[in-house]
Amino acid sequence: MSSFLAAADDELTIYERSRPGRRAFVAPALDVPERALDELLPVRLRRDEPPRLPEVSEPEIVRHYNRLSKRNFDLDTGFYPLGSCTMKHNPKLHERLAALPGHAKLHPLQDPRRAQGALELMWRLQSALGEIAGLPHVSLQPSAGSHGELLGVLLTRALHEDHGERRTQVLTPDNAHGTNPATVTMAGYELVKVATDHAGNVDLDDLRAKAGEQVACLMLTNPSTLGLFEQGIEEIERIVHGVGATLYYDGANLNAIMGICRPGDMGFDIVHFNLHKSFTQPHGGGGPGAGPIAVSERLEPYLPRPQVVRREPTGNGGEALYDLDYDRPKSIGRLRGFQGNYGVFVRAYAYIRSLGAAGLREVSEVAVLNANYLLARLKQAGVAEYLPAAYDRLCMHEFVLSGGPMKHELGIKTLDLAKRMLDYGVHPPTVYFPLIVDEALLIEPTETETKETLDRFADIVVEILREARQDPEVARGAPYSTPVRRLDEAGAARRPVVRQQM
């Protein structure tokens, strides 16, 4: 935070900067007859007053949003070990590629014969994602991970209904991402939770007790949200398929296993990818993302319309044609408009082409190495007394610490630790998730961080704990160096002010 900005800390909104008569936009000249508005649009259909958008000049807009940007922490500036979010480096090449006019200015209703480059890119991306998942058929349509989850559950329903079955429940572990249970409800199923055992795996006895003919699907994240590989995955597969349910892979944690093992080989029927996690689409402060899914043969008929297909040349010397296939009689239909978030596909495809098979495997190897190193480093620094690992095992690409002892011994909560980290210039880990761990901290360093960054993070944790032993009020009152201090979230929800008052 530079002193210039700190001095002007009470930032105005763009509306508060508005002055009648200021402007940035100048319309192109009217080159057709100026017919009266009444003639073109009857007055009863017209609004009386224009929308009260701000009246500001171009220099003001630029300065306003540049100043706002400096009130954001971002991945390009600092460490972002946000568990389950895979905040890894976003290669700069990708922005250049996505901005090429052939990609960026391609209309979605362009005739497929005149969009061959885009369709071929999508087809190649489908093939690559299918290979990574170990499942042959891919739909790129879903807009985000949660959208992919919804699609996966809808495909499950279509499969069962096609076989004359009506099932009512979907199982998720009690440590699942919130999107899983929300998806289950939205897709019209009843949620049933499966317990976690003492080692952090799915409790197989509980799963056996709950699996039955009424169960449509088990949605599973593997490695789990505890950062642990499901050691009983083979038995889970047998139980789930034994009752005729599908096995769904939540790909939020795919960054741990690329090129190491494949969900399809574990018996999963459906996998979603978060292209904004493992495949480097920048997160944009809350999107855009993309959530393609890969499925097995038996679910292929139900995939959404349209599918990107490659039509082989007929006769000699012709070229393959990439096309959009709408002729899918068993398809569940569409989930959204057009063909999905193509701009995200450009970036993900560039990433896969840059790294190749060896590079993707290295990503997962180093992601897991970095997480285990950071966990070991924290233990060696004596942090475990206050922040023990929730499960004392090797982790995958992320791990969970419990802030329970810290709260009892030092009187500071996980939230206080997180807020104090802001003063040290790092983004805190995911906090209070998974719900089954008391005062949880979910830490995912990713493969793109250096050992020095991990060491520094461990030092910061040690320092905050040391500080708390002396005076817990420091952490309780943190942060101190940010543009604003702790905000009244309860008050915001009680009396919602969700737009500028004018």
Next chain:
Amino acid sequence: MSTYVSATEADRREMLAAIGVDSIEQLFSDIPEGLRLERPLALDPGRAEQEVYDELRALAARNVSTEDEVSFLGGGMYDHYVPALVDSIVERSEFLTPYTPYQPEISQGGLQAMFEYQTAISELTGLPVSNASVYEGPSAVAAAGYVAKHVNRRGRFVVSRGVHPHAREALATMAGSWQMETVEAPLRTGLTELPELDENVSAVIVAQPNFLGAVEDLQALADAAHSAGALLICSCDPLPLALLKAPGDCGVDIAVGEGQTLGNRLDFGGPSFGFFATTEALMRRIPGRIAGETRDLDGKRGFVLTLQTREQHIRREKATSNICTAQALNALAGVIYLSWLGRRGIVELAELMLRRTAYARQRLAALPGVTALHEQPVVREFAVTLDAPIEKVIARCRAAGINPGYPLVRSYPELSEGLLIAITERRTRAEIDRLADVLGASVSAERETLAGVTA
């Protein structure tokens, strides 16, 4: 091979020693042996940055973009001008690379921008509450249907045939899972004609303007829906709203729509953003993130994600939606663009489109073999029907460097020779005149061919 990993061999040795294992392989010992992939993934080897650039540049070159032809394509996404300042701001890493603002103290930039965006959407739609974005237009219609289902627990959606075909399909995909029936309301003389509405109708869903470009009488539609106790959901095109009576002022309960035209690229269909606005009464049923104003410990104004008890990460299976990652960066482009247009500029832009579209419609309808599909008021888009085979006419136009529009038959089988034509501010009078010349000549040529065959 490119790499974004910085662990050296020395680092790796040191880190493994600290962990207390001998090899990276050992870190994966929890994975049952039979499940480990014993071969490399069957992917092409990685390449250097410049090689990847060349490859994707070559793919881009095989697409015909709006820079390569004069395009009158619309149908939900439009070739509008995106000012340079939008690109310059959204490419800043401080906006491009953060996660969702779960730590508000270090996310005030993104949160305030969301608040400003919500205000702009609220102004356009005339509704007091906007969320911070949903995925895109058509799925937003399904999301609005989900809200309606919960609000009145009725069993049927009445959907105008003027709603974007992709939106109708996205809603139908979900409605089955909710045990909801969907009934279509036909278009007559270009406008929605509602059937008799009974007490089982949850929501009436219309578009403004509709897919054929016609401006609907939202007030009348809202009155009809409300008299049956149903909600009116309207999928709106945001730029024409500069001129049109605001949906909220007409009684619309939920206004959604596609935000691509607000400062976002075409990108072959995404990413763009969807907007979602509603009344105070439905505020706590809205999907997705909402930024709200509050105060910090020192009394200073700040912004937070609010009403989070609606959301999946708190409420889980009782959440109002499963949406998590939405389209924050695209919505940011939206509010920057709307600020650039400003209060007067947005009206000037819409009036320019209105007049050029009227001009184009008049020019084209005067051509032999070209007839307007309806006579209703239009703002940016209109539909004609050709007295000649549509695909052949389009092929002839393309050969002359003109993409004349979207053949409606792909979505409306009954409009076999229909053509949907969009006139944004990018299309000049000279280009419209060229369209008229080329389309006129193409229709004539095809009619002559047909006449020749018949003779």
